[in-house]
Amino acid sequence: MKNFATVNADETIRIGREFGRTLPDGAIVVVSGPLGAGKTVFTRGIAEACGVTDEVTSPTYTLVHEYLGKRRFYHIDLYRVADERDFDNLALDDIIFSDAVTVIEWGEHASPDVRDAAYTVTIEVLENGARSITLQSAP
Template sequence: MCYETLSEEQTLEQGYQLGKQARAGEVYCLIGDLGVGKTVFSKGFAKGLGIEEHITSPTFTIIQEYEGNMPLYHFDMYRIEDIDELEMIGYEDYFFGQGVCLVEWANNVKEVIPKNAKWISIEKDLTKGFDYRIITVKEKML
């Protein structure tokens, strides 16, 4: 599925709609260039899970945990250089647990991503405007 958004608010809304549909045990992989709107999308996704807490990108902590209708485990794999780093934080407990995982920069660790993960790509197209985004959601790795 592909969605076009023309503003930050619309990108947030797409995240919200997908978050409302998320189920415990699912892993969502979020990919896109720096500044494309992954964190904005993540904020909407969390809101869709009933999370009212302020959402930030876990760039330096690797993972942030939030409580809503079900737990959200928000990962940022941008700085991961070795899969052993994920082993140390027990990533499998999150990926195969009772919450929902949202993994930014999942393409950096694709070898540990479950095969049934959903992949979300966010891309800009400046020819269509500064705030234009195309959001693609697929059942397989993009």
């Protein structure tokens, strides 16, 4: 487990980029934290590490965005997915359990087999507005 304190979006991206460089093909990353914590910003850093040059925007309504960089990269946002049954109905397993790197915001709503296989990133908003970012490896 690693922990970083970051005070602006550029630092969040940088931590995301460095973390992204360590990820193997097929990595699943669940990014948790309250609304507006910086989950999408962190995801941009991982995308950069995968060689994605397109702008990474939040897939809040479309659920999944696919990018092709040096590596294939998926960005999923489960904010609007109510629970695990909802999640199962989306049939995202072929995407998530692929050899692409997949980042899932609000991954709390994913199934246990997804959560159990994932790296986790937890972003906390501190009283002074800075962010504490905790990284945990996949098992």
